[in-house]
Amino acid sequence: FCQPSGWQLFPERNPPTFFVAVLTDINSERHYCACFTFWEALESPQPQSHARNGEGQEEEEEEAASSPVQPAQLFAPKSLVLVSRLDHAEVFRNSLGLIYTIYVDGLSVSLENVIGNLLTCTIPITGGAQ
Secondary structure (H helix, E strand, C coil): CCCCCCCCCECCCCCCEEEEEEEECCCCCEEEEEEEEEEEECCCCCCCCCCCCCCCHHHHHHHHHHCCCCCCCCEEEEEEEEEECCCCHHHHHHHHHHHHHHHHHCCCCCHHHHHHHHHCCCCCCCCCCC
16 A cells, blocks of 8 residues: 555656555554655675586676666655554644655654654643642
């Protein structure tokens, strides 16, 4: 459900996308799945040598020399998903966007701390301070 159009590689980086899917469990309770998908560059594959004990090495060198162009940069989708029983799409979008920004910018803040801070909420005790 994270990538409804399928998982495929793209020759260029697409802009991030966001949507909310609603899943219903066996007890008819709804679960809101906020999906934030972005595209990340894949590392170019290195040519593999299949020759053993020097056999066929000359053929491989000729093939490598006649190889016209290195393969183009490819981008693969990566999804961040937040599942909740509450329907707060804008909060989910902002939270996943913040996590994405920290990840992409390579900030020195640990993602575990950011997520912990996003999920932590202090509820005042009943009747005020005692």
